[in-house]
Amino acid sequence: MRARVHDPWLRLPAPLRYAIVIVVLLSIWQAYVSFSHVSALLVGSPLDVANQLWTDVANGKIPAATLHTLQTLLTGLLIGALIGFALASLAVFSSVGRDLLAVLTAVLNPLPAIAILPLAIIWFGLSDRSIIFIVTLATIWPVAINTDTGFRTISATTQMVARNLGLRGPRLVVDVLLPAAMPYILTGLKTAWAFGWRTVVAAELVFGVAGSQGGLGWYINTARYYLQTPQIFAGLVVISVLGILVEGLFSAVESRTVVRWGMKR
Amino acid sequence: MTEPVIGEPLVVGAGVAIEYDGFRAVDSADFVVRRGEKFVLIGPSGCGKTTLLKAIAGFLHPTAGSIRLDGVPIGEPGPDRTVVFQDFDQLFAWRTVLDNVVYALGVAKEMRGEAARERARAMLRLVGIEAAGDKYPHQLSGGMKQRGAIARALALEPRILLMDEPFGALDAITRSQLQLDLNAIWRETGVTIVLVTHSIQEAVFLGHHVAVMSTTPARIVETVDTSAAQDMDTPEFLRLSHHLRSLLITPDSAHRSVQTAVE
Ligand SMILES: Nc1ncnc2c1ncn2[C@@H]1O[C@H](COP(=O)(O)OP(=O)(O)OP(=O)(O)O)[C@@H](O)[C@H]1O
Numbered sequence A: 001m002r003a004r005v006h007d008p009w010l011r012l013p014a015p016l017r018y019a020i021v022i023v024v025l026l027s028i029w030q031a032y033v034s035f036s037h038v039s040a041l042l043v044g045s046p047l048d049v050a051n052q053l054w055t056d057v058a059n060g061k062i063p064a065a066t067l068h069t070l071q072t073l074l075t076g077l078l079i080g081a082l083i084g085f086a087l088a089s090l091a092v093f094s095s096v097g098r099d100l101l102a103v104l105t106a107v108l109n110p111l112p113a114i115a116i117l118p119l120a121i122i123w124f125g126l127s128d129r130s131i132i133f134i135v136t137l138a139t140i141w142p143v144a145i146n147t148d149t150g151f152r153t154i155s156a157t158t159q160m161v162a163r164n165l166g167l168r169g170p171r172l173v174v175d176v177l178l179p180a181a182m183p184y185i186l187t188g189l190k191t192a193w194a195f196g197w198r199t200v201v202a203a204e205l206v207f208g209v210a211g212s213q214g215g216l217g218w219y220i221n222t223a224r225y226y227l228q229t230p231q232i233f234a235g236l237v238v239i240s241v242l243g244i245l246v247e248g249l250f251s252a253v254e255s256r257t258v259v260r261w262g263m264k265r
Numbered sequence B: 001m002t003e004p005v006i007g008e009p010l011v012v013g014a015g016v017a018i019e020y021d022g023f024r025a026v027d028s029a030d031f032v033v034r035r036g037e038k039f040v041l042i043g044p045s046g047c048g049k050t051t052l053l054k055a056i057a058g059f060l061h062p063t064a065g066s067i068r069l070d071g072v073p074i075g076e077p078g079p080d081r082t083v084v085f086q087d088f089d090q091l092f093a094w095r096t097v098l099d100n101v102v103y104a105l106g107v108a109k110e111m112r113g114e115a116a117r118e119r120a121r122a123m124l125r126l127v128g129i130e131a132a133g134d135k136y137p138h139q140l141s142g143g144m145k146q147r148g149a150i151a152r153a154l155a156l157e158p159r160i161l162l163m164d165e166p167f168g169a170l171d172a173i174t175r176s177q178l179q180l181d182l183n184a185i186w187r188e189t190g191v192t193i194v195l196v197t198h199s200i201q202e203a204v205f206l207g208h209h210v211a212v213m214s215t216t217p218a219r220i221v222e223t224v225d226t227s228a229a230q231d232m233d234t235p236e237f238l239r240l241s242h243h244l245r246s247l248l249i250t251p252d253s254a255h256r257s258v259q260t261a262v263e
């Protein structure tokens, strides 16, 4: 392997390196569309997509759809995470709670949340409540399982110190168990976010078919309906960029918590 | 310097037996810890020192006999019996060293705000790590972490400070320094200390009384008065060291490893 310092590519700053890679990839894509005479109905060129993005951001379509999706997702994620924490806390304090968590995760975790959508529609109709419901289902288990593991791997010494101080109940959970299990909890939330994200977009696509108005999935589906291929690409770009931003958000939270505390490098 | 006064019995163990699922780790142990003294538990590895200390702290309960603090049987763990563990991970990793002490004061003594910070700073000064108050535990050396744990334990003004081989994993120089510092802290605070150690030298140097434990199931073979031997260069120190050694190591049990090196 070459020593890092002698690699001229690595001497460039990281953002510049990534920018170059992106530009090259986009150029290849543009060149393919411009010179291969592929139908514009099948593949939008980067320039068309950029144009479309610009138009739909300016006219408010994309911001509205994004906001709608994020709202649905965050509501479901919040409810799911709270239930997940509660289940994990219950499992720490009582053996019944422990069995409850074991049974519930064994039965419900393997179900893809999107498979519950038909049932949710029967219960809640073609409304956002159906989507929030299945996003909640998609996010409970990753949070519950990871938090539970986090709680159970807290060192015996830390637990004894907490008892020695006289901590118990909710204060023990919030002040000691949560921060001590933070690496696991963040992993759980990250996974929950990823599951929730996939679920919400998939559900909106289905809703798009059903003609109900809404978020990014609906935006993409409408574009498909009118064969607006650049618009489909624009929707995908937005979803991807949001994913990158959230990834950055999690990194920022990590560097302020578990990294600062020496729990993770 | 006026030495703290060693007074009447504070912790009394009578016929203490402690079991783990039927496995008897400690058997009919009798001991008396006097108010204001430094009481040392010494014994071969795995004999039951930690077990006995945890019972005094309230983490384990005797299956026979009793341990009383001021005449009252020991109940659940509480901040009147603070423990300094052997491990380096006992400070909360998510709080700075100062905040660890401040937080403990808030929980155990309902002390908050500037008063708590002031007291926490004083405690860090006492153990000599005031400058490291704003660091997180993972940024400290092993010895500094132990000092931080001692500061947190002392800040709660426990009736008794329980220390489980607090210097066991430290290098010889740091260990000697901390032994001296512990003596100074004891003189300043007059706190009653029960200290577990493997080291005969440490036992004689620090202890007023040294209780020698046998192999499992551990009894207390003899409690030796070492209050007259605080100076390492005296014949008395050597005599007591030899005596402890003879109690701990008998020719037919040479496999019982006891750390005897004088650091
Ligand atoms: N949680 C436990 N469950 C079962 N047995 C245990 C447990 N903890 C300790 N023991 C046993 O009890 C005996 C005493 O253990 P203890 O930890 O008190 O020894 P120790 O004197 O502190 O040893 P060391 O000097 O190595 O720290 C040992 O035989 C050990 O195997």
Ligand SMILES: [Mg+2]
Pocket: B049, B050, B051, B164
């Ligand atoms: Mg031990």
